[in-house]
Amino acid sequence: MSSDHIVGIDLGTTNSLVAYMQGDVPAVIPGEDGLNLVPSVVALDENNQMIVGNAARKYLIETSDRAVYSIKRLMGRGMEDIQEELKLFPFRLADDLLSGEVLRIRIGERTYTPPEISALILRQLKRNAERFFGGPVTKAVITVPAYFNDAQRQATKDAGRIAGLDVLRLVNEPTAASLAYGLDRRKNGVVAVYDLGGGTFDISILKLHDGIFEVVATNGDTHLGGDDIDNLLIAIALDDIRGDLGLDVRRNGEAVQRIRKSVIEAKIALSSEPSAKLDVDLPGGKKYQREITREMFEQLIQPVVDRTIGPTKQALKDAGLKPGQVDEVVLVGGSTRIPKVRQLVQELFGRAPHTGMNPDEVVALGAAVQANILGGGSAITKEMLLLDVTPLSLGIEVAGGVTDKIILRNSTIPASATQYYTTQVDGQTSVAIHVLQGERELARDCRSLARFDLKGVPPMVAGMPRIEVRFLIDANGILHVSAREQRSGKEAEIEVQPSYGLTDEQVEHMLLESYDFAEEDFRQRQVIEARREADTILAALSKGKQSPAWQELSSEERAKTEELERALLAAKDGDDYAAIRKAIDALNAGTMHLAELMMDTAVSAALKGKAMDGAEADLPEGEGAQAGHPVAKAEFK
Amino acid sequence: MANADSKSSLIVPGEATERCWSCGTMRAQHFCNSCGKVQPAAPVDYFMFFGFPRKLDLDTAVLEKEFYALSRRLHPDVFAQAESVERAWSLEQSSMLNDAYRTLKDPIKRTEYLLRLEGVELEEQSKQATEKARATGELKKQVVPPDLLEEVFELNMHLEELRGQKELGEDDPALLEEIGKAKLSLEEKFDALFNELKAEWKKWDAAVDSGTEEQLAQIRDQMLDVLNRRNYIRNLVRDVNEALE
Known part of the structure; x- marks a missing residue:
């Protein structure tokens, strides 16, 4: 792993x-x-x-x-x-x-x-x-x-x-x-x-x-956060500029960003210096300058910090x-x-x-x-x-727009709660549930998470169905809901309408779209990976060449192997990952005999009672006697 | 929440119950005794989950130790690389572990949970329940404990007076002092009730081992009474605090 x-x-x-x-x-x-x-x-x-x-x-x-x-x-x-x-x-x-x-x-x-x-x-x-x-x-x-x-x-x-x-x-x-x-x-x-x-x-x-x-x-x-501090300073600068220079640059994106950059620098400086300067070039060749002391700064940010x-x-x-x-x-x-x-x-x-x-x-x-x-x-x-814990209480809306809290804040997660619902009208086949997050008493003051429709409730007399709804907050702090009608044992269908979220389909679509943009990324990654594999096999081969098995090969075999090795080295310098892969496969195939000979050496050494440690010294690094192909890519690490 | 009528099918923790889904040997409650794999959550109550008897005078240090030990083996982090079925069971098991721990470590929640397990209907005394009752126009049963009748009557008068004065923007230090005194007295009673509850725990725990059904029923009623009185006082103190705000 x-x-x-x-x-x-x-x-x-x-x-x-x-x-x-x-x-x-x-x-x-x-x-x-x-x-x-x-x-x-x-x-x-x-x-x-x-x-x-x-x-x-x-x-x-x-x-x-x-x-x-x-x-x-x-x-x-x-x-x-x-x-x-x-x-x-x-x-x-x-x-x-x-x-x-x-x-x-x-x-x-x-x-x-x-x-x-x-x-x-x-x-x-x-x-x-x-x-x-x-x-x-x-x-x-x-x-x-x-x-x-x-x-x-x-x-x-x-x-x-x-x-x-x-x-x-x-x-x-x-x-x-x-x-x-x-x-x-x-x-x-x-x-x-x-x-x-x-x-x-x-x-x-x-x-x-x-x-x-x-x-x-x-x-x-x-x-x-720090953004709020920046915004306070920006507001002061904008006021100054309007008052002293008679310029209104609030709608000027470039000017605001210049000011923002300057106030952030000043803010950082004020953590170690007693004072800092704002110095901004404005459109029209004008310049805005002012000094801010630590004292002023601290007074200004007090409400934020508090x-x-x-x-x-x-x-x-x-x-x-x-x-x-x-x-x-x-x-x-x-x-x-x-x-x-x-x-x-x-x-x-x-x-x-x-x-x-x-x-x-x-x-x-x-x-x-x-x-x-x-x-x-x-x-x-x-x-x-x-x-970890869930930071906010989970609730459901009950009659009168009141929040009924079912998992309290600071509950260790994963955490769960089970609620039972029934129907109000004869033959009713769906029940609506509104899930909320927050600490307030009234549903409208809490954050709406989702509205669920429990569908497929078997038609029965009002009040007869007993629908068990299970709310589970997982270790990520994300809510999952499942439901079952208990009398029929039927899993109720849940239709989730996240109040402010993307649907799975939307995420999937965006993922595909981003793949289009990421094609170049993908190609580059393939090259990186192929090169890494090439390095592994080349390193294994150079070890193999040191082993006695190398001398047991015919001179044609040795020459052919070295030719494949050169081919891979050349392919590796290029950025065509398919070519690198092809050269790797060719070298893999071409060194099969060498691999077998090296295995034999290792096994016969073991049979002779020679310590496996010694025998393994003949094998490429990272590969034991159980490896099928010493110069092939390692299957295990 | 485990229900009381599943008693007969309860699983004795620590003992072999079913076969492990992975290796087939008989397994203990949360894990296989043989291969250690996590098992699907069994339908047990929170006491059983920890392998505890259904008793109330619980050593919370022991509970915490067990909670940490089981967390180390059941938490989803431990199964991040496991197959999906094990991940799902770990999520189930550890959510149950956390729910059980949260309920049992709190003395009041623990008592209420046990009473529910024993089939006792508890009245919802939470603020939400009150709001809900108000919103729906339902009349909520609020039986004043007899020993508090006089005190509550007087306090409510004072509170009414205070609200009236507040509307007029007046300030009456003597009245505030009266209310403050009443509040203190209520808080003392509140604390005393907890000690009363603890005494009932001891009776219950002894009766679980060697008591009759009648004795158990009587203790249950006692505990319910203590809890109701306690809730009543808590709500009253809350009202006082709101009025004083």
């Missing part, structure tokens, strides 16, 4: 990363530019090619209508959820959007759903990993904010599928961080993870117990713990570099937070640890197990 790499991916609002387990240590896989962070920015370049990451960033300014950032804010959301977002972010929605439809964002001429845009980022990370490993990567663990609801999780999973990834698990970001934190500290105790990222805030309280990472409570805000207090206190309360009972507080997310944030955390918990981990990378590293666990584990992860 070690041959197929399972990677861990942090799909962030601002930056995304891919990591893997390098022996006992999780490590981030850098991109082609050598950088670990891939900015979560997608843009169409001059040639109408989709580009992702650092290369896409310059288009935010140059052609801002052809670039998208912070798409995570729109994952799993509907039109009515994002009115605030639309005021603050330059998302260009498709003109023909219908209410209740999955959002579509315009980039250049085409429109894309948020999962498709996220899939472009995931695909880039996948490519980075494939380049790094020299082979295909098809399985991944992807992290999501702990406070993501069902629709947001489903959208993330869809994005993975569209990118051609088998998403083995969605892991909550703070929980993933705790895995990276706990990996080299075999400590038991209570840990709080305070995760303030680009767009989301999570707080999770965990009990660490002999390798078991048990989340006892989680809370958060999926609309709170919004983390409520969720933190609630999580502690739900965990039944006092701040003093928390043994360590781990900081995650770039925004926790801000001194004001650290100060607040210290006040909340009465202790200085642990700052030993890189807050940008720790989530991806933890995802790599979880990927390793799911892959069967290694010595260091063997005893590790993550027990």
